[in-house]
Amino acid sequence: MQRPNIIFILMDDMGWKDLSCTGSEFYETPNIDRLAAQGMMFTQAYAACPVCSPTRASIMSGKYPARLGVTDWIDHGNYHPCRGILVDAPYVKQLALSERSVARALKEDGGYATWHVGKWHLGKEPHWPLNHGFDVNVGGCDFGSPWRSGYFSPWNIPTLENGAPGDYLPDRLYDEAIALIQNRDPAKPFFLNLWDYCVHTPIQAKPEKIEKYRQKAAALGLDKIDPLVDGEFFPTEHKRDQRVQRRVIQSDPAYAAMIESVDENVGRLLATLDAQGITDNTLVVFTSDNGGLATAEGSPTCNAPLAEGKGWMYDGGVREPLLIRFPGVVAPGTTCDVPVISTDFYPTFLAVAGCPPRHEQHCDGVSLMPLMCADDTSAATKDRALFWHYPHYGNQGGTPGSAVRCGDWKLIEFFEDGRLELYNLRDDHGESVNLVAKEPETATRLHTLLRDWRDDVQAKIPERST
Numbered sequence: 369m370q371r372p373n374i375i376f377i378l379m380d381d382m383g384w385k386d387l388s389c390t391g392s393e394f395y396e397t398p399n400i401d402r403l404a405a406q407g408m409m410f411t412q413a414y415a416a417c418p419v420c421s422p423t424r425a426s427i428m429s430g431k432y433p434a435r436l437g438v439t440d441w442i443d444h445g446n447y448h449p450c451r452g453i454l455v456d457a458p459y460v461k462q463l464a465l466s467e468r469s470v471a472r473a474l475k476e477d478g479g480y481a482t483w484h485v486g487k488w489h490l491g492k493e494p495h496w497p498l499n500h501g502f503d504v505n506v507g508g509c510d511f512g513s514p515w516r517s518g519y520f521s522p523w524n525i526p527t528l529e530n531g532a533p534g535d536y537l538p539d540r541l542y543d544e545a546i547a548l549i550q551n552r553d554p555a556k557p558f559f560l561n562l563w564d565y566c567v568h569t570p571i572q573a574k575p576e577k578i579e580k581y582r583q584k585a586a587a588l589g590l591d592k593i594d595p596l597v598d599g600e601f602f603p604t605e606h607k608r609d610q611r612v613q614r615r616v617i618q619s620d621p622a623y624a625a626m627i628e629s630v631d632e633n634v635g636r637l638l639a640t641l642d643a644q645g646i647t648d649n650t651l652v653v654f655t656s657d658n659g660g661l662a663t664a665e666g667s668p669t670c671n672a673p674l675a676e677g678k679g680w681m682y683d684g685g686v687r688e689p690l691l692i693r694f695p696g697v698v699a700p701g702t703t704c705d706v707p708v709i710s711t712d713f714y715p716t717f718l719a720v721a722g723c724p725p726r727h728e729q730h731c732d733g734v735s736l737m738p739l740m741c742a743d744d745t746s747a748a749t750k751d752r753a754l755f756w757h758y759p760h761y762g763n764q765g766g767t768p769g770s771a772v773r774c775g776d777w778k779l780i781e782f783f784e785d786g787r788l789e790l791y792n793l794r795d796d797h798g799e800s801v802n803l804v805a806k807e808p809e810t811a812t813r814l815h816t817l818l819r820d821w822r823d824d825v826q827a828k829i830p831e832r833s834t
Contacts, residue, residue: 383660430730
């Protein structure tokens with residue numbers, strides 16, 4: 369039998385609760401919900417960073433962002449190197465060509481056709497997808513969003529021809545992906561790396577869908593809520609007196625409309641697999657690159673009960689939806705509560721393809737295949753610690769820090785004042801009760817793990833400004 373096809377759908381800025389199947393009571397995602405029902409939902413899946421480019425680098429390489437040096441979203445200027453009492457740590461602004469990407473591994477060792485469609489944001493040329501093992505690149509460049517002209521054509525993306533005036537970028541990207549599947553060489557398996565630009569700002573959607581959700585919000589009485597005023601506060605010892613206000617509901621019509629278009633396109637893609645007769649031999653993964661935008665730039669969504677969102681070290685910044693469908697391997701309608709992270713996709717895809725890893729390849733990730741097969745004996749995933757390192761000031765209000773999760777416990781170290789915060793995520797999803805004083809031994813154990821890991825990956829620490 370031919371090696372399985374692999375489709376990896378990566379959303380941009382989609383929050384943990386931005387799907388109906390993960391808890392949204394406002395957004396409508398019937399096609400993605402169906403995907404979840406046909407496979408496994410991971411309830412504690414994490415991105416490797418609270419912003420986009422580092423997570424994307426971790427997916428391509430199977431390595432933690434701190435090991436790669438790609439620790440912040442990639443800009444190409446001198447973007448506010450000092451926005452507080454610390455100077456942002458220097459970071460690498462491309463995925464090095466010396467990294468053996470998962471696309472290159474699947475192509476060279478598994479004979480895969482490799483296609484990238486959508487956002488890339490891992491450096492300027494020559495660091496675009498075609499030089500990282502992809503046969504085809506549609507829409508991938510150094511852009512982090514369609515900020516130049518928005519989601520409606522002309523979008524002026526250098527690796528994607530403009531459409532007719534008014535064409536919607538998400539529709540066009542899925543058209544391209546569907547065409548690749550329909551015109552594929554049936555003798556070769558394929559890896560489709562479909563990285564949607566949605567739902568990154570600017571929040572733009574089809575007018576008729578926006579109107580639908582305006583009416584829905586009005587019918588539910590949600591149109592009177594100002595997301596920048598009506599929120600919850602959680603006191604901390606932070607240099608700010610309070611955390612950023614959080615939206616406590618999801619009610620933005622344009623954001624909801626954008627998500628509905630995403631869902632419709634995912635439905636079209638899945639229908640294409642059915643029509644081509646390849647559903648049963650295709651792994652489909654759906655996830656996001658960081659938490660939902662909840663504390664700045666209009667705060668279009670809400671991650672509650674998780675704390676904060678994109679740009680923050682709290683779970684709202686790094687917890688993601690993760691759905692995996694793999695007929696004959698993953699049992700339909702199952703869930704997995706084991707914490708996993710985006711470095712794990714690389715070894716998972718190699719395991720699915722039957723490609724043994726090479727020396728020093730994807731050294732920070734582990735295959736999710738045992739979890740997908742409901743193998744409860746696998747200690748590689750169940751007993752390990754997960755790490756984050758974000759030595760930068762986030763645009764959304766977060767401050768430089770590192771974090772570790774081990775079991776139910778999560779420890780965050782903030783670099784401005786060395787403050788430690790310890791949370792039991794089983795009992796406190798919102799990270800509202802700091803248990804450092806009550807659980808000093810646990811705090812010390814996790815802090816030691818975190819420091820040792822930072823030494824191992826040679827993580828850079830921000831310095832005091834002068």
